[in-house]
Amino acid sequence: MNGESVGIHEQTxxxxxxxxxxxxxxxxxxxxQTWDKLAPRWCVAEPAPPWKVCLDATCDxxxxxxxxxxxxxxxxxxxxEAVYSAIPNPERQLLTLAHIMLSRGLVTEEExxxxxxxxxxxxxxx
Amino acid sequence: MVDEISDFEILELAVRExxxxxxxxxxxxxxxxSEWNDARSPAAGSRMVAKAWTDPAYKSRVFAxxxxxxxxxxxxxxxxxxxxxxxxYMHLTxxxxxxxxxxxxxxxxxxxxxxxxxxxxxxWYRAPNYRRRIxxxxxQVLAExxxxxxxxxxxxxxxxxxxxxxxxxxxxPAGTEGWTEEQLAEIVTRDCMIGIALPRPxxxxxxxxxxxxxxxxxxxxxxxxxxxx
Numbered sequence: 001m002n003g004e005s006v007g008i009h010e011q012t013x014x015x016x017x018x019x020x021x022x023x024x025x026x027x028x029x030x031x032x033q034t035w036d037k038l039a040p041r042w043c044v045a046e047p048a049p050p051w052k053v054c055l056d057a058t059c060d061x062x063x064x065x066x067x068x069x070x071x072x073x074x075x076x077x078x079x080x081e082a083v084y085s086a087i088p089n090p091e092r093q094l095l096t097l098a099h100i101m102l103s104r105g106l107v108t109e110e111e112x113x114x115x116x117x118x119x120x121x122x123x124x125x126x
Numbered sequence: 127m128v129d130e131i132s133d134f135e136i137l138e139l140a141v142r143e144x145x146x147x148x149x150x151x152x153x154x155x156x157x158x159x160s161e162w163n164d165a166r167s168p169a170a171g172s173r174m175v176a177k178a179w180t181d182p183a184y185k186s187r188v189f190a191x192x193x194x195x196x197x198x199x200x201x202x203x204x205x206x207x208x209x210x211x212x213x214x215y216m217h218l219t220x221x222x223x224x225x226x227x228x229x230x231x232x233x234x235x236x237x238x239x240x241x242x243x244x245x246x247x248x249x250w251y252r253a254p255n256y257r258r259r260i261x262x263x264x265x266q267v268l269a270e271x272x273x274x275x276x277x278x279x280x281x282x283x284x285x286x287x288x289x290x291x292x293x294x295x296x297x298x299p300a301g302t303e304g305w306t307e308e309q310l311a312e313i314v315t316r317d318c319m320i321g322i323a324l325p326r327p328x329x330x331x332x333x334x335x336x337x338x339x340x341x342x343x344x345x346x347x348x349x350x351x352x353x354x355x
Binding site for chain 2: 041123
C-alpha cells in the first residue's frame with residue numbers, strides 16, 4: 001500500500017494480497033450459513049464449528065511447510081478485513097485464507113470450484 | 127449436533143485437500159498439527175509467571191516486550207500459534223497485580239484469549255454469561271468463582287479484541303519463599319492468569335478435587351455376586 005487516499009474507488013492492491021473480490025468466494029459468503037446462525041438453529045451451544053481445528057492446522061501446516069508464512073497471512077488478513085467485514089470469524093478466517101491462496105497462485109479459482117463441487121457431492125451422498 | 131452441511135465446511139475441506147494434493151503439506155502433517163493444537167495447555171504461561179517472580183530482570187522484560195519474554199519460555203507468537211482471530215501476535219500486555227490492584231481478563235465481543243501462552247480458553251470464558259456480566263458486576267462474578275476480594279482492592283477488567291491479548295501476572299503468595307521456578311509454576315494455574323483465582327501454596331491444577339463425602343450415604347449392598355465373579 002502506498003498510503004495515498006483511494007477516494008471513492010475500492011482499493012484493489014494490498015501489500016500482501018490482491019484485494020479484488022473473488023466471484024467464487026462471493027458466492028459462498030452467506031451469513032445464514034455461518035456457525036453463529038447455524039448453531040442456534042440446531043440448539044448447539046458449542047462456540048466454534050467442528051472444522052475450526054482443521055482450519056487452524058491447515059494454516060499451521062502451510063506456514064511450517066513454507067507455502068504461506070503465518071505472519072504474512074495475518075498481514076494479508078488485516079488487509080482483507082474490509083472485503084469480508086460482514087462475515088464473523090472463523091468463517092472470515094477461512095474465506096481470507098482461500099482468498100490469499102488464490103491471490104498467490106497456490107490454487108486457481110477453477111480448481112477450487114471443481115473441488116468444492118466434488119466435496120459437496122461426497123458429503124451429501126446418501 | 128448440527129445435522130447440516132454448510133458451504134464453509136465444504137470450503138475448508140476443499141482448501142485442505144487441494145493443498146495436500148499440491149504437496150504443500152501432507153495429510154499426516156495435518157493430523158499431527160491438529161493433535162498438537164488440541165493438547166495445548168497453560169504451562170507456558172505458568173512458567174512465565176514463575177520466572178517473573180524469581181527473576182526481576184526477566185519481570186521487567188515481561189512488561190517491556192512480552193512477545194520476546196514469551197520466547198524465553200518457549201513460545202513464539204508468530205510461529206505457530208493455533209490462532210483464531212487475525213493478528214494474535216500483534217499485541218500482548220501482561221497485567222501486574224499488586225496487593226491493592228487485581229486484574230481479570232475477558233473478551234466481551236467473542237472469545238479472544240492468549241492461546242499461545244494459556245492454551246484453549248475454558249468454556250465459561252466464551253459464554254455470554256461471563257462476557258456480559260464480568261464487566262458490569264466483576265466482584266459478584268468473581269465471588270461466584272469463589273474469589274472474594276476485599277473492597278479496598280481495586281478491580282480492573284481488561285477487554286480483549288482482535289488486536290489485543292492480555293494475561294494476568296498475579297502476586298506471588300506468601301509461604302513460597304525459597305521455592306524453585308518449577309515449584310512456583312505448579313501453583314500458577316490457568317484461572318490465576320485469567321484473574322478469577324489467586325495462586326496459593328498447595329493448590330495445583332492437578333491437585334485432589336474438593337469432593338466431600340456424603341453425610342447420608344446410600345447403601346446399595348455392594349456389587350451383585352454374579353458381577354463380582
